[in-house]
Amino acid sequence: LTLLGLGLSGMIGTSFVGQPGVRLPNLDIPVISSIPVVGRLIFGQDPVFYISIALTAAVMWFLFRTRTGLTLRSIGDSHTSAHALGIKVIRYRYLAVIFGGACAGLAGGHLSLVYTPQWVENMSAGRGWIALALVVFASWRPWRVLAGAYIFGAVWIGQLHAQAFGIPVPSQFLSSLPYLATIAVLVLISRNKRLTMMNTPASLGQPFVPDR
Structure with a gap:
């Protein structure tokens, strides 16, 4: 699948090679971002930086503070026991994989919109x-x-x-x-x-x- 993804992305992105991309601007928070060193380091970053922090907090809350998160963790520990309790193991697994893929896509978007605002084959x-x-x-x-x-x-x-x-x-x-x-x-x-x-x-x- 990794080789397939590399080849497919390279084929689809051929027409974008050499074209300038659109760069996401940094979110400079007034006053706070002007603090020496720390202000620019923490409060003057791109939107994906803050999304990553918020997403981490949301995932922690979901996994350890919700019933659905507990169910997902129980499937990871013993899918057989979870299935015996009537939990739809395959559905949960697919949804977890889809969410993980979405996060990977967000990371890829960060590469092409913030880190290197252009398309480069095998840029990951x-x-x-x-x-x-x-x-x-x-x-x-x-x-x-x-x-x-x-x-x-x-x-x-x-x-x-x-x-x-x-x-x-x-x-x-x-x-x-x-x-x-x-x-x-x-x-x-x-x-x-x-x-x-x-x-x-x-x-x-x-x-x-x-x-x-």
Whole structure:
């Protein structure tokens, strides 16, 4: 599916290569955004930045404060038990996948409308795999995913600034820093089995076949 997505997006986006895109403007909050360093860093960002924070809070509330969220988590822990209780496991799974796909689409929109306001083939450059690693790194907790995403984002932006400042380090090495950081985190986590399995849904990756 990954290769299909890459090929399909490349074919559809061919006509957009080289065309200038529309960049989403930053939301500069009056007065607050003028605070040195912190103001510009937090209160002068693009709309997707604030959407990500609001979306994380909404997901946390949904998963841990609503009955539907509890049902979804119970399916992740044991889809067989959930099915025995009359829960429509397949419906919940499809809806969860659709929501995850919508979030991935929002991230892709951020790449083409904010990060790089134009179409470039394979512009995600493997960031989706970093996102998967973030989920493991965050032990399946939304707020940890958000914090981890900004940490990896800081590493990514840091290597770009390092290249711009002309630091005498090969650009290939600087460009690989985000991926090296991802590998390092996964290696450290995998050394501790308890940490790896912490909060991991027991039914993760297991197909569900309802009894006929």
